[in-house]
Amino acid sequence: MATTLSPLALMVRKLETHAVLDDGDRKALLALPYTLRTFEPSSYLVREGDAPDQCAVLLSGFAYRQKLTGAGMRQIVSLHIPGEPLDFQHLFLDVADHNVQTLTRAEIATIPRSALRELARNRAAISNAIFVNTLVEGSIFREWILNIGRRDARSRLAHFLCEFAIRLDMQGLTGADGYELPMSQEQLGDALGLTAVHVNRTIKSLEADGLIGRNRRRISFPQWDALRELADFSSRYLHLAQQTS
Amino acid sequence: MATTLSPLALMVRKLETHAVLDDGDRKALLALPYTLRTFEPSSYLVREGDAPDQCAVLLSGFAYRQKLTGAGMRQIVSLHIPGEPLDFQHLFLDVADHNVQTLTRAEIATIPRSALRELARNRAAISNAIFVNTLVEGSIFREWILNIGRRDARSRLAHFLCEFAIRLDMQGLTGADGYELPMSQEQLGDALGLTAVHVNRTIKSLEADGLIGRNRRRISFPQWDALRELADFSSRYLHLAQQTS
DNA sequence: CGTTATCTTGACCGTCGTCAAACAGGGTGG
């Protein structure tokens, strides 16, 4: 009980959300070599075009992945919470196709690609867990395509807020009442395919309807069910129930 | 030379786009048990909520994956060309989070999930190839998020047309001059997050500028470079160069 | 041929973007 928790424990928890690991698997993951670093907000962890030889795991704080158009418009394509791998895709893809950035100050563990690859080669359960994690990420991408392509600003924002709430909850990071949204309205717009101005109006509209509460960046949910309904939110795409062995 | 080509040969070709397979791997893939079926246009292959025990591969014709909002709006989240796996994610995810539908009349091979899983377990190169294929799909999802979230209708459509051209080319399915776009403007709208009416206006606008040629659904590219520029298209996200061993 | 899906066009409307300015908060340095 008094054991010091490994920094990688949260990553193990994340992988076990969707896959079954045994004690040997857990120990092997925790025994991975890693380097700890702290990054300031908005630091780049990976840049498009890079060929990283390390894989990054987010231990604390928040991060996102992002792409830019030639005209310089930004689109955030995913948001990451503590425990989540940030670029395990570089286990198998050599060149980064997008940027990875911290949102807040964040602690990052980097694991040598070679060590992780070898572990995946030797332990089928770990290989499966990483694969399933990738597949669930893919499912989230699809839901974002639907969200951005086919829902209006109010539903779109509501959906985003619901997803974030559920994912925090899954990782055991839930606050008593709602959560602190770790991003500016500009960044929110970049995640939703909207402008910062319209995000502002949309947030205030949800607030005016009593669907969310706000105190600075803290969001609370006085009418969770109504918000979820507006968001057209179903958690199926997060594959919560699944535990592949 | 006179050997009859296995229906799965095109799938092997697809997997070898991004991964290195040896003769044993190829033979093992071609020896997989499968069932051949032909489907009419718009047939459902997988429905959201299903728990398929087969994995589908597209042998001829075209297919897409799609999600619906509660209000009934459709969003196509990916388009598939011959040789591509349609739902290898069900190797590791039990419940489908989206629908898979044929676009045209299509030949489909279904492979028992168990057989494919076992093959992946025994042959690291095949497991890697499937994983890399999944990762490249993920990269395409991200680019679609960017495309729908941050590009206007003209660029968005142009980008879609460029992607389709390059992917057909990669799979060796290029016609002499352009290609037959296998979808209605309604479906095009569902893929781009636009309405059919606006797709129509946008296509005609590209045509009027000489950026594409049209003859019914056949699209040609009299000014490929200019179209590519308008589309802000870079093929990096398709990971063409990559061949992970 | 008739029937139906798809494409095309016009008129009109609304959501969201643009531009700009005011305002609030948090940190820094004098």
Add this chain to the structure above:
DNA sequence: CCACCCTGTTTGACGACGGTCAAGATAACG
């Protein structure tokens, strides 16, 4: 402690891109 600045939030006026509705034209198909 206060002036200053910087970033982020809020608000208003206006415009435009794309949506809606509806009708007519064209092409596919039995």
